[in-house]
Amino acid sequence: xxxxIETRQKPILSVRNLxxxxxxxxxxxxxxxxxxxxVAPGETFAIVGESGCGKSISSAAVMGLLPRAATARxxxxxxxxxxxxxxxxxxxxxxxxxxxxxxxxxPMTSLNPVYTIGNQLMEVFLRHKKGTRAEAxxxxxxxxxxxxxxxxxxxxxxxxxxxxxxxxxxxxIAMAMMCGPKLIIADEPTTALDVTVQMRTLALLxxxxxxxxxxxILITHDLGIVASLADRVVVMYAGKIVxxxxxxxxxxxxxxxxxxxxxxxxxxHGPAGADAPLHTIPGMVPSLIGRHEGCSFRNxxxxxxxxxxxxxxxxxxxxxxHGYRCVVPHQTLMAHWRETEGxxx
Amino acid sequence: xxxAPAPLDNMDIALPTPRQQxxxxxxxxxxxxxxxxxxxxxxxxALFAPLLxxxxxxxxxxxxxxxxxxxxxxxxxxxxxxxxxxxxxxxxRLIYGTxxxxxxxxxxxxxxxxxxxxxxIIGGYLGGRVDAVIIFLINVKxxxxxxxxxxxxxxxxxxxxxxxxxxxxxxxxxxxxxxTRTATQQVRTREFIAAAxxxxxxxxxxxxxxxxxxxxNQIIVIGSLEMAIAIxxxxxxxxxxxxxxPPMSSWGxxxxxxxxxxxxxxxxxLIPGLAICILVIGINLLGDGIRDVTEPQGRN
Amino acid sequence: xxxxRTTPMLSLRDLEVRFTVGRRLIGRPKILHAVxxxxxxVERGEFVSIVGESGCGKSTLVKTLLGLQAPTAGAIAVNxxxxxxxxxxxxxxxxxxxxxxxxxxxxxxxxVAANIALPLILSERPLPEQVTERVRExxxxxxxxxxxxxxxxxxxxxxxxxxxxxxxxxxTRPKILVCDEPTSxxxxxxxxxxxxxxxxxxxxxxxxxxxxxxxxxxxxxLSQRVAVMYLGRIVEIGKSEQIFQVPHHPYTRLLISxxxxxDPEHHLPPARWDGGGPDPTNLPEGCHFRSRCASPxxxxxxxxxxxxxxxxTRVACLAYEPGATWKPQSTPC
Numbered sequence: 001x002x003x004x005i006e007t008r009q010k011p012i013l014s015v016r017n018l019x020x021x022x023x024x025x026x027x028x029x030x031x032x033x034x035x036x037x038x039v040a041p042g043e044t045f046a047i048v049g050e051s052g053c054g055k056s057i058s059s060a061a062v063m064g065l066l067p068r069a070a071t072a073r074x075x076x077x078x079x080x081x082x083x084x085x086x087x088x089x090x091x092x093x094x095x096x097x098x099x100x101x102x103x104x105x106x107p108m109t110s111l112n113p114v115y116t117i118g119n120q121l122m123e124v125f126l127r128h129k130k131g132t133r134a135e136a137x138x139x140x141x142x143x144x145x146x147x148x149x150x151x152x153x154x155x156x157x158x159x160x161x162x163x164x165x166x167x168x169x170x171x172x173i174a175m176a177m178m179c180g181p182k183l184i185i186a187d188e189p190t191t192a193l194d195v196t197v198q199m200r201t202l203a204l205l206x207x208x209x210x211x212x213x214x215x216x217i218l219i220t221h222d223l224g225i226v227a228s229l230a231d232r233v234v235v236m237y238a239g240k241i242v243x244x245x246x247x248x249x250x251x252x253x254x255x256x257x258x259x260x261x262x263x264x265x266x267x268x269h270g271p272a273g274a275d276a277p278l279h280t281i282p283g284m285v286p287s288l289i290g291r292h293e294g295c296s297f298r299n300x301x302x303x304x305x306x307x308x309x310x311x312x313x314x315x316x317x318x319x320x321x322h323g324y325r326c327v328v329p330h331q332t333l334m335a336h337w338r339e340t341e342g343x344x345x
Numbered sequence: 346x347x348x349a350p351a352p353l354d355n356m357d358i359a360l361p362t363p364r365q366q367x368x369x370x371x372x373x374x375x376x377x378x379x380x381x382x383x384x385x386x387x388x389x390x391a392l393f394a395p396l397l398x399x400x401x402x403x404x405x406x407x408x409x410x411x412x413x414x415x416x417x418x419x420x421x422x423x424x425x426x427x428x429x430x431x432x433x434x435x436x437x438r439l440i441y442g443t444x445x446x447x448x449x450x451x452x453x454x455x456x457x458x459x460x461x462x463x464x465x466i467i468g469g470y471l472g473g474r475v476d477a478v479i480i481f482l483i484n485v486k487x488x489x490x491x492x493x494x495x496x497x498x499x500x501x502x503x504x505x506x507x508x509x510x511x512x513x514x515x516x517x518x519x520x521x522x523x524x525t526r527t528a529t530q531q532v533r534t535r536e537f538i539a540a541a542x543x544x545x546x547x548x549x550x551x552x553x554x555x556x557x558x559x560x561x562n563q564i565i566v567i568g569s570l571e572m573a574i575a576i577x578x579x580x581x582x583x584x585x586x587x588x589x590x591p592p593m594s595s596w597g598x599x600x601x602x603x604x605x606x607x608x609x610x611x612x613x614x615l616i617p618g619l620a621i622c623i624l625v626i627g628i629n630l631l632g633d634g635i636r637d638v639t640e641p642q643g644r645n
Numbered sequence: 646x647x648x649x650r651t652t653p654m655l656s657l658r659d660l661e662v663r664f665t666v667g668r669r670l671i672g673r674p675k676i677l678h679a680v681x682x683x684x685x686x687v688e689r690g691e692f693v694s695i696v697g698e699s700g701c702g703k704s705t706l707v708k709t710l711l712g713l714q715a716p717t718a719g720a721i722a723v724n725x726x727x728x729x730x731x732x733x734x735x736x737x738x739x740x741x742x743x744x745x746x747x748x749x750x751x752x753x754x755x756x757v758a759a760n761i762a763l764p765l766i767l768s769e770r771p772l773p774e775q776v777t778e779r780v781r782e783x784x785x786x787x788x789x790x791x792x793x794x795x796x797x798x799x800x801x802x803x804x805x806x807x808x809x810x811x812x813x814x815x816x817t818r819p820k821i822l823v824c825d826e827p828t829s830x831x832x833x834x835x836x837x838x839x840x841x842x843x844x845x846x847x848x849x850x851x852x853x854x855x856x857x858x859x860x861x862x863x864x865x866x867l868s869q870r871v872a873v874m875y876l877g878r879i880v881e882i883g884k885s886e887q888i889f890q891v892p893h894h895p896y897t898r899l900l901i902s903x904x905x906x907x908d909p910e911h912h913l914p915p916a917r918w919d920g921g922g923p924d925p926t927n928l929p930e931g932c933h934f935r936s937r938c939a940s941p942x943x944x945x946x947x948x949x950x951x952x953x954x955x956x957x958t959r960v961a962c963l964a965y966e967p968g969a970t971w972k973p974q975s976t977p978c
Contacts, residue, residue: 025370050835051803165699194698194699194859195698195859195860195861195900195903195904196698196900196903198903199902199903199905199913199914200916201916202905203913203914203915207915207916221833223907224904224906225905227906227907227908227909227911228905228909228911229913248909251907251908251909262833262834263907265834265836265837266833266862266906266907267840267860267863267865268904268907269906277841277844277845277866278840280834280837280838282838284835285802360799361800362795362796362797363753363754363797363799366799535749535750536744536745536749536750537749537750537751537752537760539711539713539750540742540744540750540763540810541752542713542733543711543712543713543736543740543741543742543764544737544741544763544764544767544768544813544817545732545733545737545767545768550767558754559753559754
């Protein structure tokens with residue numbers, strides 16, 4: 001696709017034009033329509049958007065974890081030089097938990113309640129690596145200590161239900177590290193956690209990533225998490241990437257009206273005081289069933305104009321690595337951002 | 346606004362109502378359709394037996410005993426499925442037998458459903474001591490050898506249609522109670538129950554208007570299962586001579602009467618046996634189908 | 646707050662809710678103090694938020710306020726009358742809830758109109774025309790198009806469902822609205838819509854609101870007063886601006902520093918794991934927060950702090966009692 005932004009470094013994961021559709025009773029649902037992105041080794045790459053925008057289904061497609069009613073196709077979907085969508089189930093299982101690990105919102109989806117955590121950590125290692133049980137045990141203890149669990153050797157004997165939610169999520173992080181992955185996909189990793197625990201868990205994730213030099217795809221709805229953790233961000237809306245930028249650039253100059261609205265409606269954005277109402281994005285996300293032309297955001301957009309309804313809208317480059325999918329020129333978009341921000345101050 | 350863009354064309358794709366959704370699924374559900382067809386045919390046969398039956402099911406004709414069926418050599422259109430050992434028309438007896446089979450099956454499912462569901466939702470919703478008593482009742486019931494008790498009760502109270510239906514109901518309520526109790530416990534924790542309580546709803550309102558509609562599909566599924574079992578047990582009782590008394594016709598009696606000719610006129614056993622088998626499968630298909638198309642609506 | 650005032654709309658006095666957990670054969674059963682000697686007055690028309698993390702007792706408090714859970718000790722008065730003196734229907738007319746999960750708070754087998762009308766039908770036994778009229782009126786009020794009347798909850802988005810729940814809560818024009826994390830299951834952009842709606846409705850209808858949340862940032866723009874709860878007790882309560890600008894209690898500070906603003910200049914502090922809170926079924930002597938506090942003092946282990954007035958807010962921390970010689974450091978998370 002013209003206008004796509006290529007990163008200079010050879011990406012660890014490269015996705016071009018990923019389309020996932022799901023058969024439903026009322027018609028085909030286009031969960032994602034032509035998603036393209038690159039994840040560089042060692043970077044934190046955030047996919048941000050609201051429910052139903054296609055952020056989780058994109059990573060599920062890469063991992064081959066789609067529900068049965070869904071089909072995925074892409075021009076390219078390469079992890080470490082290997083095309084992912086055409087892999088057999090066995091080949092994919094060799095990758096899962098080994099070179100790519102996943103962390104989900106609910107730690108209990110990754111932990112089996114009937115085995116001790118030590119057992120499960122070692123299991124992951126022994127399944128993928130040719131090592132002895134003693135090596136697996138050493139690595140498990142090392143990683144549990146790394147994620148801040150005291151008396152790791154003792155805790156290996158604990159069952160998941162004996163740990164608090166925050167502790168469980170740390171165990172899941174340790175488990176994701178067992179085979180020394182190149183990429184971790186973290187899907188809303190802290191949404192189920194208390195706020196004070198969330199911050200520590202994110203800080204831990206960032207530290208672990210830096211120590212081991214791995215890439216992280218962070219899937220979240222929370223721009224606060226993106227701002228404090230990610231190197232680069234794509235913003236998704238209704239199955240499409242609407243903006244693609246380095247984190248600093250995105251928050252300094254959010255161009256797409258949806259990105260602007262998403263930042264502004266966060267309760268902690270803008271001045272305090274009981275008298276200012278929160279910024280809202282009016283209306284709601286359109287149905288993804290069937291095909292539709294033009295921009296899917298136009299019914300909620302303050303800057304909408306007739307061109308918005310016509311054709312396929314491509315990604316326009318604002319800076320070399322900052323693109324946005326909107327027909328409105330970036331000067332107008334920036335002026336709109338400043339104006340709405342000014343109204344709040 | 347003149348420069349507004351064309352609206353999103355699919356903005357107003359209305360999602361179907363739960364009923365429309367169930368209907369759309371039913372139209373594609375082959376098992377449901379086959380099951381429904383079988384049950385409808387059986388119900389129709391039971392309701393209109395006097396009009397459908399080609400002959401009097403009780404009229405004996407000793408000159409035409411054990412007449413062959415239409416596809417056997419010497420078969421005639423007068424007796425499509427042949428005649429039995431007393432020369433009665435098998436087809437007519439089969440059609441009349443549907444009445445007993447359907448009344449016993451349906452009646453037992455409804456009565457046992459009433460008993461079991463009442464106990465189940467009360468126990469599941471109220472919990473505590475009431476629930477403990479109901480669990481005790483269920484356990485007692487589960488510990489009883491059902492068919493043996495049915496046999497002895499039938500031999501005491503006789504094999505009238507009513508007594509058999511009631512006795513079978515008393516035997517089969519436990520599964521309703523177990524399932525509805527668990528289902529109620531799940532529904533009870535949902536916030537709309539708390540919202541109804543906060544609106545001042547009485548217990549009976551919550552049980553009947555809030556909980557019952559949400560577990561209705563499970564009750565129907567269990568009902569279909571119990572109906573099928575009741576039909577089988579009725580057939581077994583009749584076969585053993587403890588059910589409906591001859592000359593009344595029931596499918597179990599047809600099998601029982603054909604015992605003596607089993608080895609040289611096997612179709613006399615096979616035809617009612619097959620009828621039982623098809624109806625039971627049909628009822629089960631229908632129940633499974635209903636479960637599939639009416640499963641709880643929060644499907645996204 | 647020494648000003649003479651009218652009867653508060655909602656008044657909690659030394660409210661206690663205890664549960665027995667894990668009955669054991671030998672020894673004493675474990676007691677969980679979900680709500681522990683909690684006192685709070687909410688004035689007519691006031692918007693008060695109660696903030697705390699899981700296990701702080703906020704859900705139990707909600708149930709108790711709604712009359713779904715009997716208090717073990719202490720008293721709740723609604724409009725000057727004890728909660729236990731209300732009949733179910735009278736209480737329903739005074740207090741209505743909005744729950745967390747709009748997917749579970751509506752009966753999926755009933756249409757939107759039937760869901761909304763429930764409190765009205767139960768309490769006023771109106772004519773069918775009146776029901777339709779009142780339902781339409783309240784649907785307009787909460788921003789639900791009339792075409793949804795005969796829809797079912799499964800056909801609606803989370804935000805729309807939460808509007809249905811709000812309409813149901815308001816149809817009998819109650820005085821008090823108890824909101825139990827009403828936006829935590831919603832998307833950010835929808836959350837903002839619902840928060841604004843609640844804010845607007847509470848003002849226009851002179852509602853008294855108790856808003857429960859685990860996230861301080863959500864309540865910042867909403868509430869006049871904020872109470873922070875930790876292990877069944879209020880540890881700090883005061884005017885919203887004050888709590889956010891000058892938080893005193895170390896736990897309030899920890900909560901505020903846990904808010905992640907959409908600002909790339911904001912950096913995560915290094916992960917530091919405190920020992921976690923104490924076992925809630927076996928609370929130690931002294932301050933319950935001291936194992937997580939950045940500057941615990943020996944005296945903290947001796948006495949449980951009570952709420953004391955300090956610069957316009959009320960704080961339960963020994964450092965703010967008259968004569969204390971130290972102030973807690975701001976917790977570096």
